[in-house]
Amino acid sequence: MADLKILAVDDSPTMRRIIINTLKRAGFNDVIEATDGKDALAKMKVEKPNFVITDWNMPEMDGLTFISTLRSQAEYKDLPVLMVTTRSVKEDIVDAMKAGVNNYIVKPFTPETLKAKIDQMLAG
């Protein structure tokens, strides 16, 4: 947990703040943030996070395009990606899986769900 650096991507400042607070309470203190997929790709190069939490609906570059772009690069092939979004239509979830999302939470979420999903993903 100590060496885990999480990138939280969401266009809503409120959501970024809630996610960061929830992560810190769960013991994940190293968290960086990005406002959309384009910003996230730029932060990936500099900050080198080893876990990504991303929203879907964002301006400039949406979450799905961001994940597809990540997965097209060899260095991010196995990077754990958790999608946290309002999209709960089954077809959307299947599209997210195809794009390379490792797990998926529908907003609004509880802190317990977020922590459980991260723990589950880290456990492999």
Add this chain to the structure above:
Amino acid sequence: MSSADTLQEKIQKEIVELACSISDVVSSFKKLQRPLVETREQVPQATNQLDKITEQTEEITTRMLEVVEQITQREEEVIRGLRTIRQKATSDSSNVVDQLARELTTKAEDNLNDAYRIMEYLQFQDITAQQMDHAASLLENVEGKLHSILETIGAPRTAALRSAPPSVRKTRAYDPHADLVDKKTDQSDIDSLFAEKKE
């Protein structure tokens, strides 16, 4: 009267009737123009109001988050302080002090949990902002169609008609199904989908 005269009279009558019809249509268009122009001018006002609600709700939510963060920090300090008090309690007073510190710690932890619960509920802002964006997008669609109709019927170039089309004013990213309560797929079904994929 020759048959040519009769035909000429018939054609003249038809032309007069056609002219009257065209005049009626033009008159109807003129009557339609004003309410259409007024609606075209009012729709962006409604859209702006929705955007204003989103901005102001976001601003207040941020302030509420700041307060909740301060509460959580103070409660964490209280819990740490009570832990120290319990460790330093003298043997004479240890039972009473320890009991009191335990009770206060439980209350402080309850406060902390409630503060995080408030933070969880503040996610409403992101969801209602997407609902507002959806409504604003539908209004922009109406505005765009009214704009085209007014241009087609040659309405006077009012300020509204000269303004930028709605599509170029703001980029909106939203989920049209965003909902606080109604999730189209349960989290347990989502988990099953991912579990199946893993197998």
